[in-house]
């Protein structure tokens with residue numbers, strides 16, 4: 001098999017963000033200074049109030065839909081119980097839809113976002129870090145209450161877009177481990193497989209580092225893969241299942257990458273690799289079965 005390493009010319013930005021402020025790895029220790037404490041209290045308090053408002057408002061249309069099922073006259077208690085029970089799923093869907101819309105609007109209004117290309121020292125508990133925390137809290141709540149039902153549907157794509165992601169047409173995201181939506185740029189027909197971890201942040205030595213992830217037209221990320229920050233993939237690139245794309249990698253247009261860390265595979269490699277396969281597995285083309293027949 002001819003393999004080549006994913007090129008990584010970008011690596012990490014040379015210039016450290018002004019938020020870094022030190023040259024040695026920091027020791028993780030929370031500085032419980034009064035101002036930091038106040039900032040944390042304000043962050044948690046404001047997040048709590050906003051989420052209560054968002055959830056409360058998201059319940060209103062569902063409650064309005066639900067009310068007639070209670071107030072109408074029914075021929076019997078059995079019929080009423082059955083009708084009310086049947087209304088549960090549509091009511092939850094209405095709630096989930098409004099939760100996505102209102103949460104995204106609240107984040108836009110308040111400007112709670114992941115700051116791009118930043119290094120945020122956790123110990124300092126400064127505002128950019130805390131804004132990121134509030135954004136992540138809102139994303140977490142929406143994926144908990146709406147994501148399990150709606151991921152991989154156009155409605156989930158609609159939510160991601162509303163929440164700051166720049167997505168083309170026909171994008172499907174079948175994973176709930178996709179966050180920092182405002183740092184995601186996916187062109188048309190990108191597909192993110194089940195269980196993919198892809199976000200605009202990583203935490204290293206108690207510093208939150210952020211960078212955008214850009215995927216070109218028709219890129220597919222295979223199930224269970226991890227895509228690092230700052231990754232850019234050219235149109236038609238694909239990443240195999242269970243692969244690791246290191247941060248700031250550049251994936252060539254139309255190429256296929258597999259493994260941890262990923263290596264580019266040559267489409268003609270299967271024949272070359274014949275004889276090095278595990279016992280019982282043969283090279284085939286055109287979707288024929290891979291398991292060799294046993295005599």
Ligand SMILES: CC(C)(COP(=O)(O)OP(=O)(O)OC[C@H]1O[C@@H](n2cnc3c(N)ncnc32)[C@H](O)[C@@H]1OP(=O)(O)O)[C@@H](O)C(=O)NCCC(=O)NCCS
Pocket residue numbers: 001191192193194220221222223238239240241242243256257258259265269270271273283
């Ligand atoms: C990566 C992938 C697209 C390659 O498919 P392909 O181009 O038809 O290539 P092949 O299946 O012929 O595999 C080519 C070689 O790569 C290896 N390979 C394929 N997928 C691999 C993976 N995920 N990890 C490691 N090696 C892999 C094969 O074993 C084969 O090696 P060989 O040459 O030694 O035989 C496919 O294997 C894959 O992982 N698809 C996942 C799709 C997915 O998850 N989509 C998400 C939505 S469901």
